[in-house]
Amino acid sequence: xxxxxxxxxxxxxxxxxxxxxxxxxxxxxxxxxxxxxxxxxxxxxxxxxxxxxxxxxxxxxxxxxxxxxxxxxxxxxxxxxxxxxxxxxxxxxxxxxxxxxxxxxxxxxxxxxxxxxxxxxxxxxxxxxxxxxxxxxxxxxxxxxxxxxxxxxxxxxxxxxxxxxxxxxxxxxxxxxxxxxxxxxxxxxxxxxxxxxxxxxxxxxxxxxxxxxx
Amino acid sequence: xxxxxxxxxxxxxxxxxxxxxxxxxxxxxxxxxxxxxxxxxxxxxxxxxxxxxxxxxxxxxxxxxxxxxxxxxxxxxxxxxxxxxxxxxxxxxxxxxxxxxxxxxxxxxxxxxxxxxxxxxxxxxxxxxxxxxxxxxxxxxxxxxxxxxxxxxxxxxxxxxxxxxxxxxxxxxxxxxxxxxxxxxxxxxxxxxxxxxxxxxxxxxxxxxxxxxxxxxxxxxxxxxxxxxxxxxxxxxxxxxxxxxxxxxxxxxxxxxxxxxxxxxxxxxxxxxxxxxxxxxxxxxxxxxxxxxxxxxxxxxxxxxxxxxxxxxxxxxxxxxxxxxxxxxxxxxxxxxxxxxxxxxxxxxxxxxxxxxxxxxxxxxxxxxxxxxxxxxxxxxxxxxxxxxxxxxxxxxxxxxxxxxxxxxxxxxxxxxxxxxxxxxxxxxxxxxxxxxxxxxxxxxxxxxxxxxxxxxxxxxxxx
Numbered sequence: 069x070x071x072x073x074x075x076x077x078x079x080x081x082x083x084x085x086x087x088x089x090x091x092x093x094x095x096x097x098x099x100x101x102x103x104x105x106x107x108x109x110x111x112x113x114x115x116x117x118x119x120x121x122x123x124x125x126x127x128x129x130x131x132x133x134x135x136x137x138x139x140x141x142x143x144x145x146x147x148x149x150x151x152x153x154x155x156x157x158x159x160x161x162x163x164x165x166x167x168x169x170x171x172x173x174x175x176x177x178x179x180x181x182x183x184x185x186x187x188x189x190x191x192x193x194x195x196x197x198x199x200x201x202x203x204x205x206x207x208x209x210x211x212x213x214x215x216x217x218x219x220x221x222x223x224x225x226x227x228x229x230x231x232x233x234x235x236x237x238x239x240x241x242x243x244x245x246x247x248x249x250x251x252x253x254x255x256x257x258x259x260x261x262x263x264x265x266x267x268x269x270x271x272x273x274x275x276x277x278x279x280x281x282x
Numbered sequence: 283x284x285x286x287x288x289x290x291x292x293x294x295x296x297x298x299x300x301x302x303x304x305x306x307x308x309x310x311x312x313x314x315x316x317x318x319x320x321x322x323x324x325x326x327x328x329x330x331x332x333x334x335x336x337x338x339x340x341x342x343x344x345x346x347x348x349x350x351x352x353x354x355x356x357x358x359x360x361x362x363x364x365x366x367x368x369x370x371x372x373x374x375x376x377x378x379x380x381x382x383x384x385x386x387x388x389x390x391x392x393x394x395x396x397x398x399x400x401x402x403x404x405x406x407x408x409x410x411x412x413x414x415x416x417x418x419x420x421x422x423x424x425x426x427x428x429x430x431x432x433x434x435x436x437x438x439x440x441x442x443x444x445x446x447x448x449x450x451x452x453x454x455x456x457x458x459x460x461x462x463x464x465x466x467x468x469x470x471x472x473x474x475x476x477x478x479x480x481x482x483x484x485x486x487x488x489x490x491x492x493x494x495x496x497x498x499x500x501x502x503x504x505x506x507x508x509x510x511x512x513x514x515x516x517x518x519x520x521x522x523x524x525x526x527x528x529x530x531x532x533x534x535x536x537x538x539x540x541x542x543x544x545x546x547x548x549x550x551x552x553x554x555x556x557x558x559x560x561x562x563x564x565x566x567x568x569x570x571x572x573x574x575x576x577x578x579x580x581x582x583x584x585x586x587x588x589x590x591x592x593x594x595x596x597x598x599x600x601x602x603x604x605x606x607x608x609x610x611x612x613x614x615x616x617x618x619x620x621x622x623x624x625x626x627x628x629x630x631x632x633x634x635x636x637x638x639x640x641x642x643x644x645x646x647x648x649x650x651x652x653x654x655x656x657x658x659x660x661x662x663x664x665x666x667x668x669x670x671x672x673x674x675x676x677x678x679x680x681x682x683x684x685x686x687x688x689x690x691x692x693x694x695x696x697x698x699x700x701x702x703x704x705x706x707x708x709x710x711x712x713x714x715x716x717x718x719x720x721x722x723x724x725x726x727x728x729x730x731x732x733x734x735x736x737x738x739x740x741x742x743x744x745x746x
Contacts, residue, residue, distance in 0.1 A: 081640075083487070113510045115486055132646040135488050161646050161653050162495055205516060238499050280486040281508050281516055282494075 082116035083109065083280060086134035088165075090126040090151055093143035093178065097170050098251035101138065107258035108269040109276055113206070126151040131158050136279040140168045140251040144181040152189050159190060159235065159242035164279045172216070172224030172249030179247050186235070190243055193233040202232075202241065205278040207270045213246065214271050216253040224249065240282055244275070288743060295736035299729040306725035325365045325709070363389035365709055366702070370464030371400045371694045378690075381701035392698065394705035400465035402428065403693030406458050408474045410530075410665035412501025414452065416471065420460050421446040421693070429461045432471070469692040473682050475670035477530050481521055482506035483542055484535035489560060492642035493535065493660060494518065500661040505529075509538060524549035530668040531555040534562035543567040551629030555667030559636040563599055573607035573626035573635050576600075583615070592648040592655075598622060598637040610634070610666070625666065632667040 085102045089095045102121030109117045124130045124137065127150040131137065137158070147155065159165060167186070169179045186193060196202065198212025212231060219228045225247075235243035254269050261267055366372060366380065372392075380390045403421040408414075420428050422442035430437045430449060433456025440447040459468045480497055484490035486508045494504045505519030523545050524532045532546055532554060539546065539562050550556045550571060558568065563576035576599040587595030591614055600620035603609050611623035625634040645656035675681050690697030699705075 113486075113514075114512075115510065129647065133643070135491065135642075135646060158646075162492055163646065206510065238495065240495065277486060277510065277516060280488070280491055281506070281518065282491065 082118045083136075083276065084118040084134060085109075085121035085276075086124045086131075086137050087121055088126045088131070088137045088139040089123050090139070090141075090145065091148055093141040093145045093181075095139070095141055096123075097142050098140050098168075098255045100255040100257060101140070101251055104254045104256065104258050104261075104269050105138075105272040105276065107261070108267065108273050111267075112270070112273050113277065115276070115280065127154055129154075131155075132161065132163070135163045136276065137163060137165050138168070139165060140170045141178050141182075142170045142176075144177040145185055146181065147185050147189070152185075156189050159237055162237075162240070162242075164241055165243045166275060167243065167245045168249065168251045169245075169247035170249060170251040172218045172247060172252070174225045174227065174247060176224070183245070186243060186245065190235045193235055193243070193245055195231040196234040196241070196244070198231060201282070202244075202274060202278045205274045205281065207274055209271065209274070213248060214268070216248045216250060216268070218249045218252050241278070285743070288739060292736045292739050295732045295739070299732035299736070302725040302729035302732065306722045306729070309722045309725070325367055363391065366390070366392035367395055367708060368392050368400075368698065368705070369395045371396065371466075371698055374688070374690055374694070377694070377698055377701050384702070390702060391706045391709075392702045393708040395708075396465070396695075400462070401695040402426070402460055402462050402465050402467045403696060404430075404458060404460035404467040404469050405692060406454065406469045406471050408472055409450070410475060410477065410668050410670045411661060412477055414474060416451055416454050418449045418451060418454070418458060418460075419446065420448075420467075422460075422462060426462050431459045431461065432456055465695065467692055467694055468687070470687050473673050476673040477502075477668070477670055478526075479503045479505055479519070479529050480664060481524050481529045481532045482518075482535070483533065483539040483546075483562075484508070485538045486510060486516070487536075488642045488646075489535055489640055492645050492656070493533065496645070496657040496660040497664065500657050502661065502664065524554060526552055526554050526669050529554065530670055531557060531664045533557045533559065533664070534565075535559055536561040537565060540565055540567050543569075543571075547571050547628075550631035550633055553630040554669050555631055555664070556628070556633045557636065557663055557667055558633065559641075560639045563601070563635050563637070570604075571628055571633055572604075573633050574601040574603040574621060574624040576635070576637065577602065577620070579639060587643060587647050588649050590649065592644045592652065593622075593638060595648075596641060596644060597639040599639065601635060601637045613637075623663075631669065634663065634667050636663065 085106055087095070087102055106117055106119065106121060109115055122134070124134055126139075127148060131154050155165065167182060169176065169182070171178050173179060183193070200212075203209040203212055213229075215228050218224060229246075229248050232248070233245040234241050250271070254272060261269070364380070364383065366376075372380065380392075384390045401421075401423055405419040407417045407419065409417060418430055418437070420430070420440065420442065422428055422445070424442055424444060426442045427439060428442060428447065429439045432454040437451055437454065437458075438449055440449055454471050457468050457470050459466055480502050482490065482494060482504055484493070484506065490506070490508070494506060497504050503519065505521040506517065507521045508516045508518075510516055522528060524542070526549065529549070532549055534546065534556070539558075543565070546556055547568075556571065558572060562568075563572065579597055579599050582595040582597050585595070586592065589595070594614060598613070600613070600618070601609075601622065601624050603621055603624040604626060607624045607626035609621040609624050611621065613620050613622050620637070622637040623634060625632060627633075641656065641659075644659075645652050648655070673682055690701070
């Protein structure tokens with residue numbers, strides 16, 4: 069893992085992909101996602117990106133040095149008071165928390181528990197319109213969030229979820245919640261992209277570009 | 283015997299009434315005043331009513347100009363001077379009249395008996411901020427309590443320190459008045475300036491994101507174009523070349539501004555505001571547009587970001603100002619006086635350079651309240667350089683007109699100095715106030731009473 073440049077070090081820090089580590093559940097269920105997203109950023113853009121991601125304890129102040137945070141899991145989630153407090157402050161200050169249900173199942177334990185936790189900490193999520201600027205921040209996704217192979221193959225809840233959900237702060241996405249299971253979709257070695265006709269990590273590029281520019 | 287005494291008393295009463303009537307008549311026609319020796323000033327004092335009654339003062343001026351006393355050989359004496367004893371600042375009309383009298387050749391002097399307590403002035407300046415608002419600046423001697431009012435009533439009161447006080451208010455209506463005792467300064471509320479967009483030159487990154495967020499949350503409209511690859515860019519808004527017709531300010535955060543240096547220089551020269559921060563302060567291409575030279579980048583003080591002085595925790599490049607630049611802020615670090623904010627004029631515009639780098643960390647990792655502080659900090663920087671011309675039309679296209687104040691209205695004490703010259707010592711004469719007793723009336727009443735007494739006496743003894 070890459071060390072985060074010290075706060076105030078003056079080093080023009082490249083973008084570092086950060087994964088949130090929380091106490092309950094299985095925060096590390098998609099270990100290949102960071103490398104794949106980093107590969108996509110380097111492949112399509114000129115954004116300076118750290119070659120490796122970092123893991124940030126959700127209850128620590130280090131969270132505030134990573135304004136984009138990726139959080140996923142399969143298992144029921146119950147954030148500690150400190151984690152809840154940090155998450156609330158993180159979003160209020162302008163951070164973007166991307167939460168993906170690794171189960172792709174609206175009846176799954178992660179979905180049910182994390183949605184309840186989001187409601188407790190941030191309030192009720194709203195559907196993100198499919199013409200939101202997130203879907204054209206780099207690549208254009210005319211129909212909103214791209215469907216995953218897990219949705220199309222009928223796994224999980226056997227549904228294609230039409231929208232992502234979000235908590236908006238000052239007209240910007242503060243929390244982005246997906247139960248499309250991008251964690252499974254992007255969890256492979258980047259070298260294997262050559263077998264894909266269309267790179268399915270392109271939406272990750274949109275997410276990072278949105279986070280860095282909005 | 284008694285009858286003779288009574289007749290003599292009646293004669294005395296008649297003569298007394300006659301004398302009172304004649305004296306009152308002479309007072310009315312001004313014989314006594316006109317008879318005063320030429321050169322002896324007539325003194326008017328401005329307190330306790332706060333100002334000389336303009337009509338009285340005007341009649342005095344007129345009389346002094348028309349009734350030119352003459353000497354025995356027929357030569358004209360010098361005009362009778364007028365002296366204003368200013369216990370409070372004369373009102374606008376009195377100042378204008380005195381000034382006109384001076385121009386007409388009438389000697390007018392004044393002595394300042396306000397003990398400098400009346401030396402107040404007020405200015406209303408609109409804030410260069412999308413949230414609107416005004417700064418009320420009051421100049422006054424230290425310790426003076428000033429009540430600030432607008433047309434709707436009292437706004438607040440302030441105590442002057444070190445020559446004045448400032449107050450920021452959201453809205454004011456009509457005319458702002460600063461009242462300190464008997465002294466009043468007033469200023470009309472000017473029309474708010476026309477604010478335009480902000481153009482941001484930056485690479486995609488946290489600094490760009492949070493700079494834009496801070497300004498947008500404050501109400502600015504920010505446009506940007508982020509280069510993300512060969513022939514690939516992401517835009518925010520519809521950015522075009524910098525121009526004062528569209529942008530109030532341009533912000534350069536990093537080397538992405540290099541390709542636009544010529545346009546930015548042209549923009550500044552024509553009146554635009556330019557803010558250069560972060561790595562952009564090291565761009566040689568800016569040349570003399572930069573108000574200072576940025577030194578090597580230095581780390582922030584570890585742990586300071588979460589303290590009450592979070593800026594000390596940020597990385598920075600100490601600035602050395604150019605000879606034609608001004609330092610607006612020095613570093614608060616011990617042992618250094620390096621500049622952290624320098625600015626200068628460039629053509630018709632203004633340019634400021636900020637030493638700090640990665641200011642977004644303040645917002646994310648600073649103490650409570652950092653979000654607001656970061657937002658206000660960026661907005662204040664932009665306001666300091668922004669091109670904000672006066673609005674000429676309102677939102678519906680109707681021309682706006684602002685009645686500009688006479689200078690004397692906003693600063694009456696200074697205006698008194700300007701019109702009447704420096705104050706002099708009080709001359710040794712009897713002070714006349716415009717509230718003097720109405721001697722003419724008293725004498726007339728006395729005459730009537732005397733005549734009544736005389737008539738009553740005669741009727742009681744049976745005479746007609």
